[in-house]
Amino acid sequence: xxxxxxxxxxxxxxxxxxxxxxxxxxxxxxxxxxxxxxxxxxxxxxxxxxxxxxxxxxxxxxxxxxxxxxxxxxxxxxxxxxxxxxxxxxxxxxxxxxxxxxxxxxxxxxxxxxxxxxxxxxxxxxxxxxxxxxxxxxxxxxxxxxxxxxxxxxxxxxxxxxxxxxxxxxxxxxxxxxxxxxxxxxxxxxxxxxxxxxxxxxxxxxxxxxxxxxxxxxxxxxxxxxxxxxxxxxxxxxxxxxx
Amino acid sequence: xxxxxxxxxxxxxxxxxxxxxxxxxxxxxxxxxxxxxxxxxxxxxxxxxxxxxxxxxxxxxxxxxxxxxxxxxxxxxxxxxxxxxxxxxxxxxxxxxxxxxxxxxxxxxxxxxxxxxxxxxxxxxxxxxxxxxxxxxxxxxxxxxxxxxxxxxxxxxxxxxxxxxxxxxxxxxxxxxxxxxxxxxxxxxxxxxxxxxxxxxxxxxxxxxxxxxxxxxxxxxxxxxxxxxxxxxxxxxxxxxxxxxxxxxxxxxxxxxxxxxxxxxxxxxxxxxxxxxxxxx
Numbered sequence: 001x002x003x004x005x006x007x008x009x010x011x012x013x014x015x016x017x018x019x020x021x022x023x024x025x026x027x028x029x030x031x032x033x034x035x036x037x038x039x040x041x042x043x044x045x046x047x048x049x050x051x052x053x054x055x056x057x058x059x060x061x062x063x064x065x066x067x068x069x070x071x072x073x074x075x076x077x078x079x080x081x082x083x084x085x086x087x088x089x090x091x092x093x094x095x096x097x098x099x100x101x102x103x104x105x106x107x108x109x110x111x112x113x114x115x116x117x118x119x120x121x122x123x124x125x126x127x128x129x130x131x132x133x134x135x136x137x138x139x140x141x142x143x144x145x146x147x148x149x150x151x152x153x154x155x156x157x158x159x160x161x162x163x164x165x166x167x168x169x170x171x172x173x174x175x176x177x178x179x180x181x182x183x184x185x186x187x188x189x190x191x192x193x194x195x196x197x198x199x200x201x202x203x204x205x206x207x208x209x210x211x212x213x214x215x216x217x218x219x220x221x222x223x224x225x226x227x228x229x230x231x232x233x234x235x236x237x238x239x240x241x242x243x
Numbered sequence: 244x245x246x247x248x249x250x251x252x253x254x255x256x257x258x259x260x261x262x263x264x265x266x267x268x269x270x271x272x273x274x275x276x277x278x279x280x281x282x283x284x285x286x287x288x289x290x291x292x293x294x295x296x297x298x299x300x301x302x303x304x305x306x307x308x309x310x311x312x313x314x315x316x317x318x319x320x321x322x323x324x325x326x327x328x329x330x331x332x333x334x335x336x337x338x339x340x341x342x343x344x345x346x347x348x349x350x351x352x353x354x355x356x357x358x359x360x361x362x363x364x365x366x367x368x369x370x371x372x373x374x375x376x377x378x379x380x381x382x383x384x385x386x387x388x389x390x391x392x393x394x395x396x397x398x399x400x401x402x403x404x405x406x407x408x409x410x411x412x413x414x415x416x417x418x419x420x421x422x423x424x425x426x427x428x429x430x431x432x433x434x435x436x437x438x439x440x441x442x443x444x445x446x447x448x449x450x451x452x453x454x455x456x457x458x459x460x461x462x463x464x465x466x467x468x469x470x471x472x473x474x475x476x477x478x479x480x481x482x483x484x485x486x487x488x489x490x491x492x493x494x495x496x497x498x499x500x501x502x503x504x505x506x507x508x509x510x511x512x513x514x515x516x517x518x519x520x521x522x523x524x
Contacts, residue, residue, distance in 0.1 A: 001346055002344070004343075005340070005343040005344055008340075008343060009329075009340055012332065012336055013331070016331065017331075077329070081326075081327065081328065081329060081330055082323060082325045082326075082327035083327055083328050084293075085291060085293050085321065085323055085327045086321075086327060086328060086340075086341065086344065086388075087344060088291060088292055088293050088310065089291040089292060089293070089316055089319055089320070089321045090316060090341075090344035090345060091313035091314070091316045091317040091344075091345060091346070092313075092344045092345075092346075093311075093313060094310060094311075237310070238310055238311065239295075240295075241294065241295045241297070242254070242294055242295075243293050243294070
């Protein structure tokens with residue numbers, strides 16, 4: 001029930017800011033597609049670079065969409081509007097609030113990914129986006145929603161949210177198998193990058209898009225991230241002395 | 244009944260609330276009065292579970308109040324100092340969100356929203372976004388939101404802060420009507436007149452410590468119901484307090500300088516009890 005309340009709150013926000021949310025979800029990925037995919041026409045692994053780029057950008061969009069939906073919303077609610085107080089004092093179990101945020105954030109991430117898939121449809125790349133892809137994107141969204149929750153609880157001021165974006169989301173956007181393969185990275189660094197959630201998501205979405213399968217290891221790793229960050233979120237909301 | 248038992252909150256080396264022991268009876272209008280930084284808001288934040296105590300506990304109806312205790316929290320409604328609500332929601336969305344957080348059926352949410360917005364004079368602003376409401380309207384909306392759930396206890400942290408005199412008096416009327424519903428109200432305020440006019444009992448707190456708890460009338464009587472203000476040559480006003488009018492008049496008649504006789508107020512109690520501590524520091 002509390003989960004539905006949070007999803008209702010997210011839905012009212014989505015309806016109200018539909019154009020802003022949609023435009024924000026479109027602009028950066030579109031720029032990347034135009035510049036790297038159409039402007040600089042190359043091939044990767046013997047295929048048009050666009051076929052490599054689109055799944056990466058779809059995965060990246062699920063990350064940025066989920067992260068920004070939760071980080072921005074929670075930081076504003078906790079530090080600026082103090083609207084979190086309304087939830088804290090209510091009888092809605094706080095775990096339901098957290099789960100609602102995770103699902104709501106992930107759905108926003110999926111919305112961003114779907115926009116990119118729709119926009120690239122006329123290109124006729126032959127890429128496949130099926131239920132498995134969406135399941136991976138949803139899982140990736142839940143991971144980044146929980147990361148956003150943890151960082152929102154750690155934030156000391158409203159200005160911290162953009163910092164987290166700059167230190168975590170931007171580097172991942174470029175390095176995690178989105179624009180180029182991690183195989184080209186130096187040994188050691190490559191392995192570390194490969195273990196990041198977006199690298200796994202990009203790899204799996206790309207594999208499915210090319211007619212392959214998602215790896216069990218990738219799904220397991222995303223689930224581990226989800227478990228770790230959601231546990232920290234629950235601990236924060238129940239145990240953090242000063243929310 | 245609400246009981247604060249040894250309630251303590253520290254932030255690093257700073258003790259904001261220091262072993263506070265207060266019992267608030269059911270249906271009571273209770274005031275927490277103190278200077279800036281006295282620990283009033285911290286106390287309210289611990290009552291709303293936004294802050295967890297470093298030591299001690301809050302009991303509601305004999306049961307400890309915790310973040311997990313949904314049944315205890317169902318009885319509480321908090322109106323914080325800040326406009327703690329989604330600024331991008333409309334008035335009705337704010338009310339609906341509150342109703343949903345308290346598991347109210349949709350029909351009840353609609354009916355209560357209509358009734359409360361009418362009660363607070365906000366009916367014509369129901370589609371307005373919170374951000375575009377005046378400060379006074381936001382405060383009224385917070386009261387409506389607080390009443391949406393038929394709480395047993397209302398915690399009001401400076402509900403009239405920043406309001407003009409007229410809006411403040413309207414709010415007092417609203418709060419009196421609420422208290423008539425046998426709600427327990429805990430109010431923090433800077434306005435002495437407000438506390439004197441509304442509260443059954445008042446706790447004076449300073450630097451997180453309880454100074455005294457009593458009714459406004461008793462606090463004034465203990466200080467002396469009559470005050471003589473003596474204006475010195477440099478413009479400083481020195482007040483002296485007397486139990487009877489006769490004593491005050493006798494003192495006044497012996498004064499050479501300019502002086503006036505008046506009834507003592509809660510502000511005098513505050514200045515004498517808390518102000519003198521502040522000046523000594």
